[in-house]
Amino acid sequence: MIEVHHVTKRYGGFTAVDDVSFTARQGRVTGFLGPNGAGKSTTMRIMVGLTPATSGNVTIGGHRYSDIPNPARHVGVLLDASAQHAGRTGREILALGAATMGLPEKRVDEMLELVSLTPKEAKRRVRHYSLGMRQRLGIAHALLGEPRVLILDEPANGLDPAGIHWMRGMLRTFAQQGGTVLLSSHLLHEVEMIADDMLLIGNGRIVAQGTKEELLRTTGTLVRAVEAEALRDALADAGFPVKADAAHLHVEAEPVQVGEVAARHQLTLVELRPADGAGLEALFLELTAETQREGVVA
Amino acid sequence: MTAPPTGAPQGLLDVSGTSRVPFTRHVVVEMRKMFDTRAGKWLMVTIVAITALVVALLLIFAPDEGNNFEAFLGATATPQGFLLPVLGVLLVTSEWGQRAALTTFTLEPHRERVIAAKVVAAVLFGLAAIVVAILVAALATVIASVDDMWGAYGFGDLGNFALLQTMGIVQGLAFGMLFLNSAAAIVTYFVLPIAFNIVTSIIEQVRDVQPWIDLGTAQTPLFDGQGLTGEEWAQVATTTLIWIVLPFAIGAWRMLRAEVK
Numbered sequence: 094m095i096e097v098h099h100v101t102k103r104y105g106g107f108t109a110v111d112d113v114s115f116t117a118r119q120g121r122v123t124g125f126l127g128p129n130g131a132g133k134s135t136t137m138r139i140m141v142g143l144t145p146a147t148s149g150n151v152t153i154g155g156h157r158y159s160d161i162p163n164p165a166r167h168v169g170v171l172l173d174a175s176a177q178h179a180g181r182t183g184r185e186i187l188a189l190g191a192a193t194m195g196l197p198e199k200r201v202d203e204m205l206e207l208v209s210l211t212p213k214e215a216k217r218r219v220r221h222y223s224l225g226m227r228q229r230l231g232i233a234h235a236l237l238g239e240p241r242v243l244i245l246d247e248p249a250n251g252l253d254p255a256g257i258h259w260m261r262g263m264l265r266t267f268a269q270q271g272g273t274v275l276l277s278s279h280l281l282h283e284v285e286m287i288a289d290d291m292l293l294i295g296n297g298r299i300v301a302q303g304t305k306e307e308l309l310r311t312t313g314t315l316v317r318a319v320e321a322e323a324l325r326d327a328l329a330d331a332g333f334p335v336k337a338d339a340a341h342l343h344v345e346a347e348p349v350q351v352g353e354v355a356a357r358h359q360l361t362l363v364e365l366r367p368a369d370g371a372g373l374e375a376l377f378l379e380l381t382a383e384t385q386r387e388g389v390v391a
Numbered sequence: 392m393t394a395p396p397t398g399a400p401q402g403l404l405d406v407s408g409t410s411r412v413p414f415t416r417h418v419v420v421e422m423r424k425m426f427d428t429r430a431g432k433w434l435m436v437t438i439v440a441i442t443a444l445v446v447a448l449l450l451i452f453a454p455d456e457g458n459n460f461e462a463f464l465g466a467t468a469t470p471q472g473f474l475l476p477v478l479g480v481l482l483v484t485s486e487w488g489q490r491a492a493l494t495t496f497t498l499e500p501h502r503e504r505v506i507a508a509k510v511v512a513a514v515l516f517g518l519a520a521i522v523v524a525i526l527v528a529a530l531a532t533v534i535a536s537v538d539d540m541w542g543a544y545g546f547g548d549l550g551n552f553a554l555l556q557t558m559g560i561v562q563g564l565a566f567g568m569l570f571l572n573s574a575a576a577i578v579t580y581f582v583l584p585i586a587f588n589i590v591t592s593i594i595e596q597v598r599d600v601q602p603w604i605d606l607g608t609a610q611t612p613l614f615d616g617q618g619l620t621g622e623e624w625a626q627v628a629t630t631t632l633i634w635i636v637l638p639f640a641i642g643a644w645r646m647l648r649a650e651v652k
Binding site for chain 1: 412497
């Protein structure tokens with residue numbers, strides 16, 4: 094279990110992390126979602142003491158990270174798969190980690206096998222690794238010490254779809270066996286695929302958190318009719334709040350209620366469906382739009 | 392598959408069965424890090440090769456009467472004096488520049504233990520280089536077999552020589568910590584004494600206090616085999632304070648506080 098209490102990090106006048114509080118629960122995979130530069134990495138670095146917080150604190154399983162003896166035996170951390178000496182071989186990087194943690198050399202081979210790095214690949218210098226291979230190596234490094242808590246910053250970045258599928262299975266098993274997983278991503282669908290619980294961060298603040306079901310719960314109905322204007326008026330008369338975008342009406346009502354209104358007024362519907370997770374997606378796009386110069390690509 | 396052990400109360404980590412990473416293990420890992428990259432490995436090979444080379448050259452080309460143990464060992468001092476500080480610098484900067492410090496300080500959040508391990512590793516490397524120098528010099532001495540080949544060279548002289556070389560590598564380490572950048576640390580290490588010499592040659596007043604503030608001047612008696620007076624030891628102490636202890640303290644403060652990204 095990871096508990097983040099009112100963590101704030103300021104750089105001069107810039108607030109990178111603004112009063113962030115959340116809990117990543119045991120037995121769950123918690124997705125930490127937000128656009129690039131939202132404060133995810135800074136929060137994760139604060140968790141393991143690489144960056145001092147301006148205020149607030151973090152406990153992992155009830156301890157401050159720096160109070161955990163031989164912390165890698167309890168908490169597996171992957172913050173940046175590229176932050177390794179490019180001149181070392183993949184195997185040597187794991188061997189250094191294993192040596193520090195006091196693990197036998199065979200643990201290195203087990204981890205290489207787990208993340209599907211072949212002995213030949215493991216002998217190559219990390220400089221020649223693809224991002225996907227670096228991620229696999231980083232995940233292997235995080236798992237070396239048989240931790241019960243995993244903190245992974247953008248672990249799916251650079252993995253191919255098969256790799257993401259593999260990681261999802263691996264993290265799911267880890268959580269089911271009583272582990273705690275916190276992973277970050279700037280891609281909504283990635284977190285949707287892997288996480289049980291979700292946190293949404295934007296401009297250093299948590300803007301939404303809950304279980305995936307809660308956050309992705311349908312929020313109303315999307316409907317399209319031939320007589321768009323007439324349907325809109327009819328729904329408004331019936332007392333349902335309606336918003337219109339280019340193609341659809343977004344109605345705060347169940348699809349069946351919208352259908353009934355349309356039937357009463359003999360309107361021709363061409364589309365009627367629950368607005369799946371539109372709330373979270375809209376929120377996420379809004380956050381992304383603010384931080385991405387090119388805006389949202391529709 | 393990793394199977395997290397169960398049994399601890401919900402959400403809490405039971406850390407009672409884990410002891411912290413022993414210091415000796417940190418030292419071993421820090422030393423290993425100098426061998427597993429090309430730069431580190433070749434620097435080691437170069438130190439050994441050049442040590443052997445200068446001794447061999449002296450053995451072949453120098454006049455026989457000078458070929459005693461002290462001369463051979465003295466010949467190794469200059470090249471090692473150049474290269475050992477570079478090794479000290481790289482002990483810090485090679486992983487800082489490549490951002491591998493991120494991993495190092497995640498594995499050991501108590502950074503002072505990592506710094507201490509690097510100091511011990513540096514001293515051990517320095518001592519190893521001296522052992523190599525002694526072995527090569529002794530071998531050359533036996534080959535040359537001049538009269539009085541061991542001269543008056545004693546353990547005290549050897550101790551001074553070891554102190555000198557060890558100070559060099561620790562100074563390199565301190566400069567590495569101060570600059571956290573290989574190029575800046577190495578250039579400053581070599582340019583500072585030259586700049587200082589220029590200053591002393593221009594400003595007469597500085598010349599009078601030079602032995603008290605110039606490391607090179609103060610260290611000279613450590614390898615001329617004459618033994619040091621109390622005043623000379625005091626000069627070694629003050630210059631060490633200025634050029635090794637002070638950069639080390641500032642560098643350590645910087646490393647302890649730096650945000651590792």
